[in-house]
Amino acid sequence: VPVPVICVDGPTASGKGTLASEIAHRLGYHYLDSGALYRLTGLAARQAGLEPEAVNEAEIADLARALPVRFGPGRVWLAGAEVTDAIRTEAAGMDASRVSAFPSVREALLKLQHEFARLPGLVADGRDMGTQVFPFAPLKVFLTAGAAQRAERRHKQLISKGISANIASLRADLQARDARDTHRAASPLKAAQDALLLDNSQLSVDESVEQVLAWWQARQ
């Protein structure tokens, strides 16, 4: 039986996580936050004393291939230690973006990502869900929002977690991250040819959810 997969790809802080996890919840599907895997790989590298640099690519890919990770509802553990908040800092996002540019790291994480595709279905969010990881997914959404909205949302998200942040530097960070993600050779951030575009700059979370559910129902 083929597992139905809905892909939600898009740039940093476009609201992919909120949208994808809500759709998964509404449909009773599993949820894959693929960015968390890159964040975990970056953290594992740091813990092993490896800078996220090209000279360390092979060693970092080895870490990614055997990532000692465990997911619970809204929580994640690395080698038995909870790292739910530790992987959410901007520094962790930047490390994730660095290690994610290494082709061997992307390759190493493929199998783990495919394991999330289980019945009754999966909603997967990231940068290359529709282009590389689940190219046969029946629904691919490419989510965008203006840089100002994204910086503002990321700011709120961090503040609500008790992490202090500055909007201007967040905006600069997310633009730097987008530039690296878009221009890298390995699986750059881009919409799949058959993706449906959704700009949520002017939409509430509910409106975005309803739009994607309507697209999904139209495909059943």
Ligand code: C5P
């Ligand atoms: O989505 P999130 O901000 O958690 O992702 C962190 C970083 O991981 C991104 O900036 C991107 O470089 C990388 N990533 C990726 N492919 C994915 C998901 C995330 O390259 N599917």
